[in-house]
Amino acid sequence: MFKSKSSKLALILFLAMSMLLAACGKGEKASTGGSSKNALEQIKDKGKIVIGVKYDTRLFGLKNPTSGEVEGFDIDISKELAKAILGDEKKVEFKEVTSKTRIPMLNNGDIDAIVATMTISEERKKEVDFSDVYFMAGQSLLVKKGSPIKGLKDLKKGTKVLAVKGSTSAINIREKAPEATVLEYENYTEAFTALKSGQGDALTTDDAILYGMVDQDPKYQLVGGTFTEEPYGIAVKKGNKELVDAINDALKKMKESGKYDEIKNKWIKTN
Structure with a gap:
């Protein structure tokens, strides 16, 4: 008799757990939108x-x-x-x-x-x-006209290069100019403002973006050509x-x- 009651109790618990898991599954589907559409x-x-x-x-x-x-x-x-x-x-x-x-x-x-x-x-x-x-595009360098920096070879110890956080440019420049100090900014506007205020010696990113900066302020120029391919x-x-x-x-x-x-x-x- 005791064994029979135990079996029934186990069965009830099993069914209850199954229903709970099914409900959780439905809830999870609903929380993610429940859509099968791509x-x-x-x-x-x-x-x-x-x-x-x-x-x-x-x-x-x-x-x-x-x-x-x-x-x-x-x-x-x-x-x-x-x-x-x-x-x-x-x-x-x-x-x-x-x-x-x-x-x-x-x-x-x-x-x-x-x-x-x-x-x-x-x-x-x-x-x-x-x-x-x-x-x-291709990564390049932007400097003020008359700068002694003409290319990567001029990015030596003590040179400050500006880049943008989360960009491949910041990674690349550390590899290409390991002696230079890289300063990262939140966006291109901040980085270009920093360059113009003398906080850095050069700014690096894709040439297409740098051309936009030159278009904004022709006192700056691209130097050194491109040193990466940026598709x-x-x-x-x-x-x-x-x-x-x-x-x-x-x-x-x-x-x-x-x-x-x-x-x-x-x-x-x-x-």
């Missing part, structure tokens, strides 16, 4: 694509203080992506990112994609999926193959139609 389908359902762009990078992504609108090469590319995916370039929402915040914002679900002068690297491929290369890619959350394919298809059509060259020639100045 990222591309979700973007189409909400009728807009949210893209992380920079607000401080002249020629690529810069907030116009007069209009309040963010403008540049990356912005126009993003509008074309929205047009290709959703049929309307206005169906894009821009959110500001920096080199440091862009991947966390993507993986937190704050944005659907990153179009923000982001170099494709093996290390970053562990965290995000990339589109095909949409712009090829820019559009990043999405890992595993979103459908979205990557849609982006690559849009980029291909942009290039075939001549729209890509039109956007590039509008923004990117190399002299």
Whole structure:
């Protein structure tokens, strides 16, 4: 009799635990949205694509203080992506990112994609999926005209080189000029302001970004050519193959139609 009661009690406990685990499973599914749709389908359902762009990078992504609108090469590319995916370039929402915040914002679900002068690297491929290369840049040095610094060989002990946190440029310059002191700033605006105020001897990042600084203040110039290849890619959350394919298809059509060259020639100045 005692054994029978014990068996019944064990059975009741087992059933109760099974129901509890099932309920937890449903709750977990609900908390993550419970959607089996992929990222591309979700973007189409909400009728807009949210893209992380920079607000401080002249020629690529810069907030116009007069209009309040963010403008540049990356912005126009993003509008074309929205047009290709959703049929309307206005169906894009821009959110500001920096080199440091862009991947966390993507993986937190704050944005659907990153179009923000982001170099494709093996290390970053562990965290995000990339589109095909949409712009090829190269790292260079920016100095005030008349500076004794003419290239990497002049970055010696005591030389202060400015870079941006979370960028491949900061990593590269430490490898290329190990004796120099590297000072990192939150964004390009802060770094360029620091250079102009004499807090550093040179600023390093991709040449395309540096050209924007020269466009802003012609008292500065690029020196030493490029010493890396920086292929820019559009990043999405890992595993979103459908979205990557849609982006690559849009980029291909942009290039075939001549729209890509039109956007590039509008923004990117190399002299």
